[in-house]
Amino acid sequence: MKKTIILSSLFCSLNLFSQVGINTTSPTATLDVNGNARVRSMTEINTEALAGDYNRRVVANSEGKLGYISNSSTEVSWQFGDNKYALLTAPITSSIAGGRVNLSLNVPITIPAKTKAQVVVNYSIPVLHSNGNAGTIGYIGCTLYKSVNGGTDTEIEMGSRKYTVPGSYNGGPTGVEAKGLSISGFAIDIISNTGNTPINVIYKVDGYIEGNNTSTSTISFGMFSTPPANNFNWGRGAMSTQIFTKPIN
Structure with missing residues (x-):
């Protein structure tokens, strides 16, 4: 009975007064809370789909008065997941006239279900043109590939590099020894896994000779x-x- 009286009194107060004070007898706003506030349940805005609807940011001044900023950015930020790497432990030599050289240099990653991933790939490969004969090599480079769930390798053109072998590196009349440079590449790959199961991606760097x-x-x-x-x-x-x-929602 006591609870009923208290609730009835509160509802009467809401109806009779335009301003309601909690822990204060002199409210200065429609709802004036003199003390800490707590919300036990809130909607989690953790996807870009919901972010479009929740586009106001609540702010407060020095007196605790609340307001909002319209069209504030609610896009979900990228969260760092992991850093993986691979090293070559021995030189990979080739004498082919042209084509792809398997370097066995790769990094596998897994993208969870319902997840959008941004993968930043960096590599640096020393390349030597040893004991060459003049005019035999036109280009030397590295190609960046990826394969998804064991599928066909696809080139990521942003990360592929090659350079033209200058004449002095191309043998000359008597040939040259250990002429070369490091080839470095960089790429950003965006993958959206909208499915209900993880997907496996392998990034790999191979050599290239032309x-x-x-x-x-x-x-x-x-x-x-x-x-x-x-x-x-x-x-x-x-x-x-x-x-x-x-x-991903």
């Missing part, structure tokens, strides 16, 4: 020699992926 004729020349990818042998400061081939994710 010859001027049918003659061949030895090309080394990755480093000059396998450690602990003298590596002539060429460094080691490496690639890395940084994964950022956000949920």
Whole structure:
């Protein structure tokens, strides 16, 4: 009975007065709370689909009066997920006249269900044109690929690189030894997994050779020699992926 009287009194107060005070007898707004406020249940705005409807941001001044800012950004931010990398442990040499050279350099990642992923790929591969004959090599480079759930490799053109071999690197009258440079690439890949199961993606870097004729020349990818042998400061081939994710409604 006591609870009924209290509730009835509250409803009467709401009807009789245009301003209601909680813990104050002198309200200065329609609802004036003198103390901390608590909301036990709220809608979670964790997807871009809901973000379009919830586009006002609640703010307060120094007196605690509430207001809102219209059209505030409610887009869900990317969250860092993981960082993976791969290293070449030995040089990969090839004497093909032209085409793709398998470097066995790859990084596998998994994208959870109902998730949008942004994958940032970086790589740097030392490439040497060793003991070449003049005019045999036109281009040397690296190609970035990805495959999804064991499917066909697809080139990510943003991350592929190649360079034209200049004449002095192309052998000359007597040939050259250990001429080269590091090829670096960068790409951003966006994948939306709208399904109910995770998907597996493999990013890989392979070498690329384009010859001027049918003659061949030895090309080394990755480093000059396998450690602990003298590596002539060429460094080691490496690639890395940084994964950022956000949920999909």
